[in-house]
Amino acid sequence: MRADLKELWRFRELLWAMVERELRIRYKNSFLGFFWSLLTPLMTVVVMTLVFKVFLKNDTPNYSAYVLAAYLPFMFFNLALMDSAQSVIVALPVIKKVYFPREILPLASILANFVHYLLALCVFFCYLFVVWAASAFQQAPFTWRIAFLPVLLGVSLALTLGMAFIISALNVFYEDVKYIIGVLLYLAFFLTPIMYFSENVYYAMKGWGNLWLYYAYHLNPVAELATTYKKTLVQPGKIDVAGKLVDPVPQNWALFLVTLLTSIGILVFGYWLFNRMKWRFVERP
Template identity: 30%
Template sequence: MVNLKQLFAFDELLKQLIIRDVKLKYRRSYLGYLWSILNPLMLMVVLVIVFSNLFRFDIPNFPLYLISGQVIFNFMVEATNMSVGSITGNASLLKKTYVPKYIFTLSKVGSSVVNLVFSLGALLLVMLFTGATFSWNLLFFPVILLQLLIFSLGISLFLAAATVFFRDIQYLWGVFVSMWMYLTPIFYPVSIIPEEYQALYQTANPMYWYIEQFRDIVLYAQLPNTQSILMGCGLAFIVLILGACYFNKKQNEFILYI
């Protein structure tokens, strides 16, 4: 409750930090925010060419299947990658004045939400180009985004705190998310996993549930099933609680290591 009160007290600082992060990402770029749309589109085109010709998967509307997985997974990757150094990168400010330490991590996740909104423009273009069905089920997206936001924030808080004491995490995390991407059904169907391992595969990979929920409303024009929603919400809050508890326990020691 104390942290929540501090958040409202420093809401203007949070807003300015988010604006700063968004502006810095595209500083001195001619296309600016258009890169948030072009990046997923160009990557999607390359992967569609590769996997449509070299690896034959029987997936209807493969471009939309691919970019819907990309958008969700890339948000988590960007939010956590930016958050890894959110405390160590603001060491000078933390030494000079009192600021709630979690505000820097929260701002990184918040700026990633802004970039996600821009990247949805690429998804919309693919939906229009491929003739996808637009339904009222798309209004369920904020619920999925909230789950993913909470999940990513929990990981980000843990990584930000752990990096203060173990700087190698900022390098190891990049390798880990690369492996995580290939273990997630972004460009291949879950059906290629042997049936006896599918339950383990789904349970061990939290991103599976968020991507499947998103594909249900975007690709199949239906509401996600109850299991996906419950698993997504449950994992999100568990990860947030664990990450927040670790961050809260260690934050008073940050000043000794930054």
């Protein structure tokens, strides 16, 4: 694995060029270009806010900011995985003819998506600022916890990369993989506190009398990441659970540590698996 990493480092310029190429190609023939990737989350949040605040009468203050804080990272995870699943198989004609470290392919599509994600986060902070300004600079939009954002980004990236290595390698041999991933990501969207809050899960489980399901729910790294993003990026306030405004459940750092270790584990395993399989890509039966 060490030799593989060294080889990858030797080709880093190609990786940057590949990321740049991905970004360039994506919107080359579209009029609105990059704004498409901002328009989608914004429209989603408008619709979600309408549904939850107006139709379902959820009274949580800052509801839209909360949704965005978890929806943007989830969308990064989702889009990056769907993109990278195809990254190797699409490039088969090329890698049959020239050599370069094959892991550059999934890496480039993840990093290109990561750039989009970072830009989307900028839009998110603009939104927070506008809300702050609208409230005549009363309550600060976020707390010192924001300093934790780089760690969150790192964990998101590690998890996504690891999954992408596994998925893109398997998808070369079994093309069902991308469909399975599509279904799982769709289900993950509902099993992740994006439209609702981890507090909903917490109080529902407390009502049952045991909290183990609440912890089990957060063993899923995507769910734990969404919870932590919400608690990191938005000033914590009262949350509407079943019609009552309740105090937020404090961030559980032990659960986050589990997610951090899981993500690193997935990254190492994914990279190992990819390297084990990469020489057989061009020889697939």
